[in-house]
Amino acid sequence: MTRIEDYALLGDLHTAAMVSTTGSIDWLCLPRFDSPACFAALVDTPDAGHWTVAPVAGGPCTRRRYIGDTLVLETEWVTPEGTVRVIDFMPPRGHAPDVVRIVEGVRGTVAMHSELRLRFEYGRVVPWVRQHGDRTEALAGPNRVRLRTPVPTRGHEMNTVSDFTVRRGDRVPFVLTWNPSHEPPPKTVDAEDALADTLRFWTDWVAQGNPMRGAYRDPITRSLLTLKALTYKPTGGIVAAPTTSLPEQIGGPRNWDYRYCWLRDSTYTLQALISAGHLAEAKAWREWLLRAVAGDPARLQIMYALDGTRYIPEAELPWLAGYEHSTPVRTGNAASDQLQLDVWGETLDSLSLARNAGITAHDTAWDMQVALMDHLEGTWDQPDNGLWEMRGARRQFTHSKVLAWVGANRMAFAVRSRPDLEGPADRWEALADTIHADVLTHGYDADRNTFTQSYGEPGLDAALLMIPRVGFLPGKDPRVLGTIAAIQNGLTEDGLVKRYDTGDSDDGLVGGEGLFLACSFWLVDALHLAGRRTAATALFDRLLTLRNDVGLLSEEWDPVAKRQLGNTPQAFSHFPLVTSALQLHVGRGHRSNHPIVSNHLIAVPDHHDA
Incomplete structure (x- = not known):
């Protein structure tokens, strides 16, 4: 086998x-x-x-x-x-x-x-x-x-x-x-x-980035090489993984095609590349992003093909037996048609990150961002399919609302800090305040001192660990600390973090899954922002042991069988490895609007930061 x-x-x-x-x-x-x-x-x-x-x-x-x-x-x-x-x-x-x-x-x-x-x-x-x-x-x-x-x-x-x-x-x-x-x-x-x-090409590419030293130099460099390898050079797009239908559970049906570019990856992509000094790749990804999302803001998709194509029909290949008989084998991805409101915030966050890092903007880019913000302003309170691409009924996902806040926050700050950019900053700031209050009222369970996956529901979600990372609340806020504790107590297995409780899932699929590796990296970041550096470092060092013999990570980890699961190598596992490693290397917390460049933080004021 x-x-x-x-x-x-x-x-x-x-x-x-x-x-x-x-x-x-x-x-x-x-x-x-x-x-x-x-x-x-x-x-x-x-x-x-x-x-x-x-x-x-x-x-x-x-x-x-x-x-x-x-x-x-x-x-x-x-x-x-x-x-x-x-x-x-x-x-x-x-x-x-x-x-x-x-x-x-x-x-x-x-x-x-x-x-x-x-x-x-x-x-x-x-x-x-x-x-x-x-x-x-x-x-x-x-x-x-x-x-x-x-x-x-x-x-x-x-x-x-x-x-x-x-x-x-x-x-x-x-x-x-x-x-x-x-x-x-x-x-x-x-x-x-x-x-x-080929040896010269890769060696020269690594040398073009920021010098890497210290204990995490090798895993950072190997992850960056992997991410570069997942780049489609003609357009700058980066695929989530080069494979399709490697299962999230051996023998189960959660087998998806990841050979496409997810907007949700954009902030992590830019932060990892900018932090490591690979600005040419960051700029190419930003340009891909602008081309892909061009058009009607209401028709923004969660993913696109390598060249920005929107139509990605999902099909099954019944003549293939599947990896270890995990069927069906799929091509395309029907999740491209879902409504996931967080991608508007992710897109605006990533473009803000590029702007703050000095990657040159142009008028059409700002006009497009204003159009995206205008659409988000009218739709942020709708139910959606959420970060995890639930294929069941839409809900009011807390993470989606937090990312809507991110979009309004970044756009308002852009106008306040850049005299060349125009927009209704007062209105966007007021919207950010409205969303912030809405999340604290409906997405936070005061009795349990934790945020919840969706409004009015008790379930937990690993995406809640990103609340301090995007600057929605400080890392040491009692509500953040309570959420970290709740997730550690109720959403971990063998010390690693599950995405959510799949037993309560309404996505129409039977069967569980492995542990989504990015979620444990989010816990590393949340612990570090909470001031628990020792615990963050211990968890990060353990995650490094899950890489294979040549330093690659797939999407998930099976804590029982002690093996990797899901498509491989997975960009969404290697992006957070880079950003978490740099955070621990630098020794200071960072947020998605605080990129690390040459071991220095580019600080962007945060509306709710203490």
Whole structure:
């Protein structure tokens, strides 16, 4: 069984591949993150497509690692006959996407086997394969893939296989290249030149950020590299994860497609990138955000495709068995049609954050923000589907109201602090006061001294931990402290935080889920803002132990089986890792309107801060 945490990530800033500890690439969509997969064994069996390069004896590797501050993966097997290493990477996209695998002999003599099983359209289409000397070509519909290697290949049971031996000092390259079938094939890259270029690209990118030192330098850097790899370079959009339908519960139905860009991620995205000094990526994400939300403010969506496309129809792929038989396997995401009022506040918060960090604004951007605020002003008191994309009846979610307050707060402050920006600051400030009072009246349970998930209901929600982070109340306010205690007592398992009580969920799905990792990072931030640095550090250090051997986190953690769950690697797990680590490194609390830049806080006055 290949666990979710057994996978490592390769990427070229357009798409990504997932490589297992057995040397098998079990997931790859070409040419984009959201294209149909040509290797889909991740959500089925090897019959759905994979590419394995490993010793003939097979089995999990002895060890693996990324080379330095890069996305170049080394997988090593120590066998009785010798030691062999496979170097895997995707060069930053040139004319076409490439996957390069170099087999290196380290010690002794090792018999190796390569098995390439291309299956387009999520395992459904078997290509027509031809041999041309050292080149194998697979063709099906719009897809052409070429494999070039100096070792002999042959067809076997509708696979392309190679058997060869490596000795110490040998380096055997395999280069897989995709291009549209109606276009001339691109030039094949030289594997060794591509390796040098790829190592230099990632190393140089890390060096462009703020210098990182201290105990959290490596997890911060690895998370930033992962986030960069989830960036779609042509538009600046960042996918939530490169995979679809990895389950939140093994065998359960909570299997979603995360190969899209969520507006909710925008504040965390910008804060992580700005804090780490990667302003070019922050600016590209901001520009993607402005393009995506352009149009009727009433039709703002919670997510968009990589290029800003709004139509993301959800479909099921019944011919796929699902990861460990967790069905259905889905593409698209019907949650894109939901009403989630917090995204208006998140969008305005993220644009405020970019403005405060000095990322240049322009007139159309402000006009758009005013239009979004005008719409929010008339809709903030409506029930919605909430942060967690509930597929049941709409409710008055407390978190949604808090984020509506954030939108009004940030817009009013922008006008007060920037003479070049115009807007009804008095009215927006009055609206912020109205929303603030409404939340304290209806979203806070005075008898239990805690905020609740929705008005008039007793349930808790991990999103309530963000109340101090967005500046709605100070971190040491008694109501915040009471909420932290309530969540620790009623919404944790094995010391980690659940999103909410799924037993009371009305989302129409049966079955539980793992622990959403971002929620525990929110608890780290809340504890730190409450002045409990020791507890915050202890929890953060424990969360670091949940990463896999190459530093990756999925969406959730199963506290019973002690394994990762959900799509991987998950941006919404790595964003808060970066911001929490920087908070602990700097030693001061921060809020979403207080980005950390070069270890200094850019302070923005807060309407209700003491």
